[in-house]
Amino acid sequence: QVEGPATAALLSAAEQADLLVLGSRGLSGFTGFLVGSVALGVVARAARPVVLVRAGEEAADEHLPAADGTASTRTGYRDVVLGLDLGDPCDEVIEFAFEAARLRGARLRVVHAWQQPSPVGLGPGDIGLVDGPRRAEEWHGFLTAVLQVWRDKYADVEVLETVTEGRAQSALVRAATGASLLVVGRRTTARPAGPRTGPVAHAAIRHVGCPVAVIPHA
Numbered sequence: 124q125v126e127g128p129a130t131a132a133l134l135s136a137a138e139q140a141d142l143l144v145l146g147s148r149g150l151s152g153f154t155g156f157l158v159g160s161v162a163l164g165v166v167a168r169a170a171r172p173v174v175l176v177r178a179g180e181e182a183a184d185e186h187l188p189a190a191d192g193t194a195s196t197r198t199g200y201r202d203v204v205l206g207l208d209l210g211d212p213c214d215e216v217i218e219f220a221f222e223a224a225r226l227r228g229a230r231l232r233v234v235h236a237w238q239q240p241s242p243v244g245l246g247p248g249d250i251g252l253v254d255g256p257r258r259a260e261e262w263h264g265f266l267t268a269v270l271q272v273w274r275d276k277y278a279d280v281e282v283l284e285t286v287t288e289g290r291a292q293s294a295l296v297r298a299a300t301g302a303s304l305l306v307v308g309r310r311t312t313a314r315p316a317g318p319r320t321g322p323v324a325h326a327a328i329r330h331v332g333c334p335v336a337v338i339p340h341a
Contacts, residue, residue: 130164185303200229201303216308236294292326
Protein backbone atom coordinates (compact mmCIF):
# COMPACT_ATOMS: atom_id res chain seq x y z
CA GLN A 124 0.00 0.00 0.00
CA VAL A 125 1.22 3.48 -0.84
CA GLU A 126 0.01 6.97 -0.09
CA GLY A 127 -0.89 9.53 -2.71
CA PRO A 128 -3.02 9.74 -5.87
CA ALA A 129 -3.80 6.34 -7.37
CA THR A 130 -2.81 7.32 -10.91
CA ALA A 131 0.63 8.55 -9.82
CA ALA A 132 1.21 5.44 -7.71
CA LEU A 133 0.30 3.09 -10.55
CA LEU A 134 2.45 4.97 -13.07
CA SER A 135 5.37 4.78 -10.66
CA ALA A 136 4.86 1.03 -10.22
CA ALA A 137 4.62 0.55 -13.98
CA GLU A 138 8.04 2.10 -14.49
CA GLN A 139 9.56 -0.84 -12.60
CA ALA A 140 7.55 -3.50 -14.44
CA ASP A 141 7.23 -5.10 -17.86
CA LEU A 142 3.44 -5.05 -17.75
CA LEU A 143 0.72 -3.35 -15.70
CA VAL A 144 -2.66 -5.07 -15.29
CA LEU A 145 -5.74 -3.12 -14.19
CA GLY A 146 -9.16 -4.40 -13.32
CA SER A 147 -12.19 -2.49 -14.53
CA ARG A 148 -15.64 -2.33 -13.04
CA GLY A 149 -18.36 -3.91 -15.14
CA LEU A 150 -21.71 -2.32 -15.90
CA SER A 151 -24.78 -4.50 -16.23
CA GLY A 152 -26.16 -4.48 -19.76
CA PHE A 153 -22.86 -3.55 -21.41
CA THR A 154 -20.21 -5.92 -22.73
CA GLY A 155 -17.27 -3.56 -22.40
CA PHE A 156 -15.58 -1.64 -19.63
CA LEU A 157 -16.75 1.02 -17.26
CA VAL A 158 -13.44 2.87 -17.11
CA GLY A 159 -12.77 5.43 -14.41
CA SER A 160 -10.45 8.42 -14.50
CA VAL A 161 -7.64 6.44 -12.83
CA ALA A 162 -7.57 3.73 -15.52
CA LEU A 163 -7.80 6.27 -18.34
CA GLY A 164 -5.05 8.38 -16.77
CA VAL A 165 -2.76 5.38 -16.43
CA VAL A 166 -3.37 4.14 -19.98
CA ALA A 167 -2.73 7.63 -21.38
CA ARG A 168 0.58 8.10 -19.54
CA ALA A 169 2.13 4.70 -18.84
CA ALA A 170 5.49 3.99 -20.46
CA ARG A 171 4.84 0.24 -20.28
CA PRO A 172 2.09 -1.95 -21.75
CA VAL A 173 -1.18 -1.83 -19.82
CA VAL A 174 -3.78 -4.62 -19.90
CA LEU A 175 -7.35 -3.87 -18.83
CA VAL A 176 -9.44 -6.81 -17.64
CA ARG A 177 -13.17 -6.40 -17.16
CA ALA A 178 -14.90 -7.24 -13.93
CA GLY A 179 -16.20 -10.80 -13.76
CA GLU A 180 -13.62 -12.15 -16.23
CA GLU A 181 -13.05 -15.88 -15.72
CA ALA A 182 -10.10 -17.94 -16.93
CA ALA A 183 -12.44 -20.00 -19.11
CA ASP A 184 -13.59 -16.85 -20.94
CA GLU A 185 -10.31 -16.79 -22.86
CA HIS A 186 -10.74 -20.41 -23.99
CA LEU A 187 -12.90 -21.97 -26.67
CA PRO A 188 -16.00 -23.73 -25.32
CA ALA A 189 -15.94 -27.48 -24.77
CA ALA A 190 -17.62 -29.87 -27.23
CA ASP A 191 -20.85 -29.70 -25.22
CA GLY A 192 -20.82 -25.90 -25.29
CA THR A 193 -19.84 -25.40 -21.66
CA ALA A 194 -17.03 -23.14 -20.48
CA SER A 195 -13.69 -24.86 -20.02
CA THR A 196 -10.02 -24.15 -19.37
CA ARG A 197 -8.99 -27.44 -21.00
CA THR A 198 -9.67 -26.25 -24.54
CA GLY A 199 -7.47 -24.04 -26.71
CA TYR A 200 -7.35 -20.28 -26.41
CA ARG A 201 -9.53 -17.99 -28.47
CA ASP A 202 -7.84 -15.74 -31.06
CA VAL A 203 -5.54 -12.90 -30.12
CA VAL A 204 -6.55 -9.87 -32.21
CA LEU A 205 -4.07 -7.18 -33.26
CA GLY A 206 -5.29 -3.84 -34.54
CA LEU A 207 -2.55 -2.71 -36.92
CA ASP A 208 -2.21 0.76 -38.43
CA LEU A 209 -0.29 0.21 -41.67
CA GLY A 210 0.52 3.90 -41.73
CA ASP A 211 2.55 3.33 -38.57
CA PRO A 212 3.28 -0.41 -38.16
CA CYS A 213 5.10 -0.26 -34.83
CA ASP A 214 7.40 -3.16 -33.94
CA GLU A 215 6.62 -3.03 -30.19
CA VAL A 216 2.89 -3.49 -30.81
CA ILE A 217 3.34 -6.28 -33.36
CA GLU A 218 5.84 -8.17 -31.21
CA PHE A 219 3.59 -7.98 -28.14
CA ALA A 220 0.72 -9.51 -30.10
CA PHE A 221 2.83 -12.29 -31.63
CA GLU A 222 4.32 -13.14 -28.25
CA ALA A 223 0.87 -13.19 -26.61
CA ALA A 224 -0.37 -15.58 -29.31
CA ARG A 225 2.71 -17.78 -28.95
CA LEU A 226 2.34 -18.08 -25.19
CA ARG A 227 -1.32 -19.03 -25.56
CA GLY A 228 -0.82 -21.34 -28.52
CA ALA A 229 -3.54 -19.23 -30.14
CA ARG A 230 -4.16 -17.95 -33.64
CA LEU A 231 -3.26 -14.31 -34.23
CA ARG A 232 -5.78 -12.33 -36.23
CA VAL A 233 -4.32 -9.09 -37.60
CA VAL A 234 -6.88 -6.45 -38.59
CA HIS A 235 -6.29 -3.31 -40.64
CA ALA A 236 -9.13 -0.93 -41.45
CA TRP A 237 -8.90 1.50 -44.35
CA GLN A 238 -11.12 4.24 -45.72
CA GLN A 239 -11.50 5.63 -49.22
CA PRO A 240 -9.59 8.93 -49.51
CA SER A 241 -11.46 12.04 -50.42
CA PRO A 242 -10.36 13.52 -53.77
CA VAL A 243 -9.94 16.83 -51.96
CA GLY A 244 -7.50 15.24 -49.52
CA LEU A 245 -5.19 13.69 -52.12
CA GLY A 246 -1.68 15.12 -52.26
CA PRO A 247 0.33 15.89 -55.42
CA GLY A 248 1.85 12.40 -55.59
CA ASP A 249 -1.14 10.42 -54.37
CA ILE A 250 -3.22 8.15 -56.52
CA GLY A 251 -6.93 7.92 -55.87
CA LEU A 252 -8.18 4.44 -56.71
CA VAL A 253 -11.93 4.62 -57.04
CA ASP A 254 -12.09 0.83 -57.29
CA GLY A 255 -12.59 -0.39 -53.70
CA PRO A 256 -11.56 -4.03 -54.33
CA ARG A 257 -8.29 -2.90 -55.93
CA ARG A 258 -7.50 -0.66 -52.99
CA ALA A 259 -8.33 -3.45 -50.53
CA GLU A 260 -6.04 -5.78 -52.47
CA GLU A 261 -3.21 -3.25 -52.24
CA TRP A 262 -3.68 -2.86 -48.50
CA HIS A 263 -3.71 -6.63 -48.07
CA GLY A 264 -0.45 -6.94 -49.99
CA PHE A 265 1.11 -4.28 -47.80
CA LEU A 266 -0.11 -6.04 -44.65
CA THR A 267 1.39 -9.34 -45.82
CA ALA A 268 4.73 -7.66 -46.50
CA VAL A 269 4.82 -5.98 -43.08
CA LEU A 270 4.05 -9.23 -41.27
CA GLN A 271 6.46 -11.46 -43.19
CA VAL A 272 9.46 -10.87 -40.91
CA TRP A 273 7.26 -11.64 -37.87
CA ARG A 274 5.88 -14.79 -39.47
CA ASP A 275 9.47 -15.94 -39.97
CA LYS A 276 10.37 -15.14 -36.36
CA TYR A 277 7.21 -16.75 -34.94
CA ALA A 278 6.85 -19.65 -37.35
CA ASP A 279 4.68 -21.59 -34.88
CA VAL A 280 2.01 -18.86 -34.71
CA GLU A 281 -0.90 -19.19 -37.13
CA VAL A 282 -1.74 -15.78 -38.58
CA LEU A 283 -5.00 -14.65 -40.17
CA GLU A 284 -4.83 -11.35 -42.06
CA THR A 285 -7.97 -9.24 -42.33
CA VAL A 286 -8.33 -5.99 -44.28
CA THR A 287 -11.66 -4.23 -44.01
CA GLU A 288 -13.06 -0.93 -45.21
CA GLY A 289 -14.40 1.38 -42.52
CA ARG A 290 -13.45 3.04 -39.27
CA ALA A 291 -10.74 1.30 -37.26
CA GLN A 292 -12.69 1.67 -34.02
CA SER A 293 -15.73 -0.17 -35.37
CA ALA A 294 -13.67 -2.84 -37.11
CA LEU A 295 -11.73 -3.71 -33.95
CA VAL A 296 -14.80 -3.84 -31.73
CA ARG A 297 -16.32 -6.35 -34.16
CA ALA A 298 -13.10 -8.34 -34.54
CA ALA A 299 -12.58 -8.62 -30.80
CA THR A 300 -15.92 -10.34 -30.25
CA GLY A 301 -15.05 -13.80 -28.99
CA ALA A 302 -11.31 -13.07 -28.72
CA SER A 303 -9.06 -13.83 -25.76
CA LEU A 304 -7.12 -10.55 -26.09
CA LEU A 305 -7.15 -7.39 -28.19
CA VAL A 306 -3.83 -5.60 -28.74
CA VAL A 307 -3.72 -1.95 -29.83
CA GLY A 308 -1.04 0.72 -29.86
CA ARG A 309 -0.89 4.20 -28.32
CA ARG A 310 1.44 6.89 -29.62
CA THR A 311 3.49 8.55 -26.87
CA THR A 312 4.67 11.62 -28.76
CA ALA A 313 3.90 14.92 -27.08
CA ARG A 314 0.55 16.51 -27.89
CA PRO A 315 -0.52 20.10 -27.24
CA ALA A 316 -3.47 18.87 -25.17
CA GLY A 317 -1.31 16.50 -23.11
CA PRO A 318 -1.30 12.66 -22.96
CA ARG A 319 -4.25 10.93 -24.59
CA THR A 320 -5.31 7.36 -25.19
CA GLY A 321 -6.07 8.01 -28.85
CA PRO A 322 -9.42 7.31 -30.55
CA VAL A 323 -8.77 3.63 -31.36
CA ALA A 324 -7.47 2.66 -27.92
CA HIS A 325 -10.22 4.70 -26.27
CA ALA A 326 -12.94 2.94 -28.27
CA ALA A 327 -11.39 -0.44 -27.51
CA ILE A 328 -11.29 -0.01 -23.75
CA ARG A 329 -14.81 1.45 -23.76
CA HIS A 330 -16.57 -1.12 -25.90
CA VAL A 331 -14.58 -4.38 -26.11
CA GLY A 332 -15.50 -7.17 -23.72
CA CYS A 333 -12.28 -9.18 -23.75
CA PRO A 334 -9.01 -8.04 -22.07
CA VAL A 335 -7.39 -5.14 -23.93
CA ALA A 336 -3.63 -4.57 -24.09
CA VAL A 337 -2.58 -0.98 -24.88
CA ILE A 338 1.05 -0.77 -26.01
CA PRO A 339 2.80 2.64 -25.91
CA HIS A 340 5.15 3.47 -28.76
CA ALA A 341 6.95 6.52 -30.14
